[in-house]
Amino acid sequence: MLELTSIQKSFNDKPVLDIPLLRLDPGIYWLKGANGSGKSTLFKMLAGLLPGKGEISIQGVSQLKQPVAYRQLINHSPAEPVFPAFITGDELISFVSSVKKGGPEQVDEIRRRLEIGNYTANPTGSYSSGMLKKLSLLLAFIGQPAWILLDEPFTTLDTQAQQRLHTLISDRHKAGTSFIITSHHDLETPDLKFDGVFRITETQLKKELPV
Ligand SMILES: Nc1ncnc2c1ncn2[C@@H]1O[C@H](COP(=O)(O)OP(=O)(O)OP(=O)(O)O)[C@@H](O)[C@H]1O
Secondary structure (H helix, E strand, O other): OEEEEEEEEEEOOEEEEEEEEEEEOOOEEEEOOOOOOOHHHHHHHHOOOOOOEEEEEEOOEEOOOOHHHHHOOEEEEOOOOOOOOOOEHHHHHHHHHHHHOOOHHHHHHHHHHOOOOHHHHOEHHHOOHHHHHHHHHHHHOOOOOOEEEEEOOOOOOOHHHHHHHHHHHHHHHHOOOEEEEEOOOOOOOOOOOOOOOEEEOHHHHEOOOOO
16 A cells, blocks of 8 residues: 655645545556646655655555665656766666666566667667657666556657557556556546546645645
8 A cells, every 4th residue: 555644745835735644555546637736746755756744655664764665666757757868778777677676578578568679779868758758667667666656658659659558557557566647648538548547636635725
């Protein structure tokens, strides 16, 4: 279970998140909300990239008290991935594989399933937005996280890549991984629908705040 308790986050005194309690059992969740409602902020807090008030734990492992163990349990692909322009995709894959304990066979499989070509040998500064997105998604699937956070994963992907990603998410979920997905794409159309998807609404991110 992913559990958030007393989460509060503000920017320049402007409150963005206020979540007294949110408990998520394993599953696929679609986090829906308007632009600026705090979805990416929540993801960054869950991924340990942004400080804020409150407690977050996965399967009882506390983000604050057991940060190394916690980070093995959660991966994150941001909405608009940014990498240092001089680093190659292969260097990032190698680094993330060592940190997240993913093997070369796993990387090869994700690479094949997302149709990621040999372009990862080149510096990321030379990639198109879709190529950057695919690299970011590949990195998020490395290791054995209990949860994968995908921020607008279908944006900038062509239709075929969207389908391939959809199948990869479904298969990984069947193997036991949970997902939270933000998407302005409709995840209830036949092409992008997941079996048994749960919804998180923006009101759940702002219990005490005017929405
Ligand atoms: N680093 C920051 N400094 C100041 N304000 C920020 C920062 N990051 C986010 N915000 C503000 O926090 C609010 C929530 O932003 P966030 O990016 O989490 O929204 P979102 O729900 O992901 O939006 P979108 O659907 O447009 O991606 C916005 O008002 C935004 O201006």
